[in-house]
Amino acid sequence: MDAAPLILLAAGGTGGHLFPAEALGVELMRRGYRVRLVTDSRALRYTGLFSKDTIDVVPSATVRSRMPWSLAYTGLMLGYGVVAALNLVRRLKPAAVVGFGGYPTVPPLIAAKLRGVPGIIHDANAVLGRANRFLSSRVSAIATSLPGVLDRDPALASKTTTVGTPMRPAILAAAAVQFAAPEPDGALRLLVVGGSQGARVMADIVPGAIERLDPSLWSRLVLTQQVREEDMARVRAVYDRIKLSAELAPFFSDLPARLASSHLVVTRSGAGTVAELGAIGRPSILVPLPGAIDQDQFANAGVLAQADGGIRIVQKDFTSERLAAEITTLAAAPARLAAMATNARKVGRLDAAERLADLVAKVAGIS
Incomplete structure (x- = not known):
């Protein structure tokens, strides 16, 4: 050898x-x-x-x-x-x-x-x-x-x-899992991640967005969110206040499987994340990291957005109100989620x- x-x-x-x-x-x-x-x-x-x-x-x-x-x-x-x-x-x-x-x-x-x-x-x-x-x-x-x-x-x-x-093999295994659109009144699986180190903006914005949803959506929501240790208490407090059971952790070692089981992913748009969303074929709301010299995350998110496989929101527009509106619209449109999943998959190799x-x-x- x-x-x-x-x-x-x-x-x-x-x-x-x-x-x-x-x-x-x-x-x-x-x-x-x-x-x-x-x-x-x-x-x-x-x-x-x-x-x-x-x-x-x-x-x-x-x-x-x-x-x-x-x-x-x-x-x-x-x-x-x-x-x-x-x-x-x-x-x-x-x-x-x-x-x-x-x-x-x-x-x-x-x-x-x-x-x-x-x-x-x-x-x-x-x-x-x-x-x-x-x-x-x-x-x-x-x-x-x-x-x-x-x-x-x-x-x-x-x-x-x-x-x-x-x-990597874990992503290829996840890609074999077909997307199943949520039933009109069934569980809506929402995954929120912020990159390998987590993103503070997700802790700042997502809990407020979830709190603004109609209470009828809270009973449907199955939320998994990556949260930094220093943000954990304040994020948990919001979900406890509205009696929402959410799985929170600084890191998920089985992230490919969690991507595969999700109906919607809210995330940064690093190259690896965008490629994995395309390979697995999952709808996403993408928030590019601002301030990068090359604006690479903005361009990466554009690939999925142009294919109608994801929604790109620049950080200055990423508010709790905007996110709540997007989640509400998508939750009421399972056919659109299915179409986004198909379109994202076309981008992946x-x-x-x-x-x-x-x-x-x-x-x-x-x-």
Whole structure:
């Protein structure tokens, strides 16, 4: 098995980067290749496909400020990372290096370029992230989740392939669960999530929206909400006041199954979340994270909104009154929820891991 080609997967230490890397890793291993993960120290807490003996940590830093001292620190750390990655690539001799975004991908892909190893980047967003944008001219191939991402740049478009977002096995299992629209007077399953760290805006807005619903809807509502520990007491107090039984937790380890069992999802619109909603096919109300330089979450939400698989509400318009109105309208229209689920599913790609593995094998010359 040691003679099998080795593919280095490089990813930032968050779920949005690690989950697609894991999904590709599963597919590459199924084909008989070896895989290792190159990342930052955050991923040492990760308990998925990669064990600690298959994870290589390289120094890196994120651009957090335009202040000269901050830029100098980031540059210094990335320089250290490139030196470490050069030694790693020299020692491991990978057939290719595949990056999934985040600044921890910069050192290994620069090292790959310097040592003549094919490099590939994958971007799950509707616009390239900053790290991937920096790397885009320095890699052999670019894979995107969505079409048209680089159409305005002919030099990059010529080496770009749309593959979708590779899905971990739990999402593929959830995608097999068909959407069942709620009965007119039956349970309405509402899931509220805010990303890997939770979103305070959900704690600020959702309880007030639920309180504004007609009391006849309270008896139908089956609410599951991701809530940060520091917000738990105030959120729980609202639901206790209206005698609504809600499941609240800072984190749900079985989130794919919960997505599959939901009639409506209220969430941020990170690339991974939007891709999973498309793969599973569930209606959503999407609240893009404001203030991002690239407005990537706004663009991601637009993909589902334009397909009529989701409703995009910018944060300044995301009020308890607006959310209550949207929930009330959708609760009274099960046929529309079913249509939204179907439309969201059309956006998703369940074969993305296979398509990306084909591209990796082709670029690495091991197909």
